Amino acid sequence: MNKQTTDNILAQDAHLIQSFANLDALKQQGARTAIVAANGAYVTDSDGNQMIDGIGGLWCVNVGHGRREIIDAITKQLETLDYYSTFYNFTHPPAAELSAKLASLAPGNLNRVYFANSGSVANDTSVRMLHHYNNRLGRPNKKKILSRVGAYHGSTHLAMAMTTPAYSDGWDTAAEGLVHHLRCPNAYREAGDMTQAEFLDALADDMLGAIHDIGAENIAAFIAEPIMGAGGVIVAPDGYHAKMRQITADHDIKYIADEVVTAFGRLGHMFASEDVFGMVPDIINTAKGLTSGYQPLSATIISDEIYEVISEPGAMFLHGMTYSGHPAAAAAALANIDILERDKIPQKVQVTGKVFENALRGLADLDIVGEVRGSHFMMGIEFVRNKDTKETYSDEADVGLKIAREAQKRGLIARPLGNILILSPTLIMDEAMIGDIETILRDSISAVTATLPARGKP
Numbered sequence: 372m373n374k375q376t377t378d379n380i381l382a383q384d385a386h387l388i389q390s391f392a393n394l395d396a397l398k399q400q401g402a403r404t405a406i407v408a409a410n411g412a413y414v415t416d417s418d419g420n421q422m423i424d425g426i427g428g429l430w431c432v433n434v435g436h437g438r439r440e441i442i443d444a445i446t447k448q449l450e451t452l453d454y455y456s457t458f459y460n461f462t463h464p465p466a467a468e469l470s471a472k473l474a475s476l477a478p479g480n481l482n483r484v485y486f487a488n489s490g491s492v493a494n495d496t497s498v499r500m501l502h503h504y505n506n507r508l509g510r511p512n513k514k515k516i517l518s519r520v521g522a523y524h525g526s527t528h529l530a531m532a533m534t535t536p537a538y539s540d541g542w543d544t545a546a547e548g549l550v551h552h553l554r555c556p557n558a559y560r561e562a563g564d565m566t567q568a569e570f571l572d573a574l575a576d577d578m579l580g581a582i583h584d585i586g587a588e589n590i591a592a593f594i595a596e597p598i599m600g601a602g603g604v605i606v607a608p609d610g611y612h613a614k615m616r617q618i619t620a621d622h623d624i625k626y627i628a629d630e631v632v633t634a635f636g637r638l639g640h641m642f643a644s645e646d647v648f649g650m651v652p653d654i655i656n657t658a659k660g661l662t663s664g665y666q667p668l669s670a671t672i673i674s675d676e677i678y679e680v681i682s683e684p685g686a687m688f689l690h691g692m693t694y695s696g697h698p699a700a701a702a703a704a705l706a707n708i709d710i711l712e713r714d715k716i717p718q719k720v721q722v723t724g725k726v727f728e729n730a731l732r733g734l735a736d737l738d739i740v741g742e743v744r745g746s747h748f749m750m751g752i753e754f755v756r757n758k759d760t761k762e763t764y765s766d767e768a769d770v771g772l773k774i775a776r777e778a779q780k781r782g783l784i785a786r787p788l789g790n791i792l793i794l795s796p797t798l799i800m801d802e803a804m805i806g807d808i809e810t811i812l813r814d815s816i817s818a819v820t821a822t823l824p825a826r827g828k829p
């Protein structure tokens with residue numbers, strides 16, 4: 372693609388509002404990168420540069436780009452039935468088949484599926500359902516939600532209210548007062564001198580304290596990502612989810628697992644809740660890897676018990692999305708799941724994901740790498756000014772962004788988040804690609820380190 376084309380794209384882009392972007396900077400400089408094509412683990416920009424897609428689109432292109440089977444499934448579906456709704460008493464084959472497939476894959480008695488088009492709406496849907504569930508049970512006050520500092524659950528008003536407050540600085544959330552944020556389970560920043568076990572006890576005490584103060588009779592649910600993603604890839608101490616599951620069950624509080632990122636192979640299993648963290652929630656919300664991003668689709672998968680209450684005689688399900696279970700999206704998900712199963716991608720991730728994890732952990736010897744954390748193909752690298760004190764760089768230093776730019780020049784897309792760099796590539800990485808990522812990151816971090824003020828200097 373030639374320069375003229377790049378200029379055209381960027382001129383038109385002045386009308387596009389990017390997500391989570393510094394709009395003023397975009398006004399001044401315009402967007403930097405136009406991605407025009409993708410194949411396998413790589414993407415190509417409008418100047419013809421090929422780069423490893425180190426963030427899997429946005430933690431979503433699990434089976435890799437350009438899969439013919441998914442493209443064909445979508446096309447065939449559109450030729451047969453382009454659209455019909457799942458309102459009232461209508462259904463259609465792809466939505467029906469996908470709901471049955473998800474029920475068979477999800478743990479425990481999570482057997483009923485509501486489709487929407489984004490993780491945000493999946494999370495909203497689960498809360499609306501639980502509010503209605505409690506109304507039907509004659510508990511109209513049991514509505515509050517426990518979430519956590521550091522969480523990311525989406526950008527609709529309700530999902531953003533459940534997200535960590537830092538993400539809505541200067542913005543309003545309509546659900547003010549509905550959500551209580553528990554402590555962040557980030558051991559690196561929060562545990563101090565505590566052992567893992569002591570930190571876990573402290574987090575459990577925080578939840579018990581909140582339940583005591585708010586009253587279990589006022590709390591509908593606890594929502595948690597198995598590993599926090601957009602909060603900086605934060606892995607809670609061992610046993611955390613099982614313990615929180617126990618506490619919520621003891622207090623008749625529903626557990627919503629936000630598996631928007633962690634499902635469909637990223638951590639080596641179709642769903643992480645039971646297979647990785649040893650607990651079965653009441654609801655799983657998922658999106659992203661469900662279609663590997665080929666179509667927008669999310670699923671809210673609820674327990675038989677919740678379903679029985681919201682479907683009892685006299686109940687009406689007053690919730691609907693025009694594109695709920697869209698035929699093309701459902702067809703994409705079915706083809707995507709076929710690939711995951713046929714190629715045993717989650718099982719392979721159990722090996723390659725560990726290779727990736729270890730390769731990145733090896734970067735901890737670099738001067739400004741404070742912590743490398745995460746699991747399998749969900750990793751974060753936190754940069755610090757001083758490893759001993761964990762002193763951070765100022766926001767203005769833009770360390771993550773600078774390193775991401777260096778990486779991009781060298782052929783890798785990584786995602787900056789303040790002083791953190793996030794890596795969540797496609798799940799088809801082989802050892803050679805993993806080696807390339809490691810080298811690029813090492814070189815990029817070293818190049819930026821050389822430009823930063825020496826430790827102790829302003």
Ligand SMILES: Cc1ncc(COP(=O)(O)O)c(C=O)c1O
Binds near residue numbers: 488490601631632659
């Ligand atoms: C854990 C988690 N939940 C929810 C969402 C929101 O999903 P969407 O952007 O599809 O609305 C995201 C998006 O990154 C996410 O990471």
